[in-house]
Amino acid sequence: MEGGAAQSLRSLVHDCLAKHMYDAAAFYADKMVSLSGYSPAEVYTLAQAFYCARQFRRCLQLLRGTELIEKDVRFRFLAARCGAARGGGPAASEPVMDPHTQQVCRAYASPCSCLHGSCGKEGRGGGCARDASRRVAASIQDWPMLADS
16 A cells, blocks of 8 residues: 555544544545555554444454454453443353453443553543553453454
């Protein structure tokens, strides 16, 4: 994908996300992922758009399908947020979370409170999202929903 075209498409996706046009962002992010050959940065943007559009199942399928969950804590954290937003627990055939992880996931379960992890903003639960991401990632290493199906 050409540099100028890629940057324009990337800018369009981020603009859609900023304007809360999540379905449009997911549409264009999907095109961006296909054209980039499944670049991790572009896959994360698509997963973020799915999460913001409340398409949690699609987000989890994308993250599992690209096998990026094992490689980057941002992907594990986003997968945990999807599980929390879907109402994870035994009734929803999701793994049981320890109390600390439940507390962190509840604090960050609102769409787009701070998905970037490196923005330095305070999350709703107090504390930096990057720190919360590390705590969640450490406690969800062996979740069945993250295992290959």
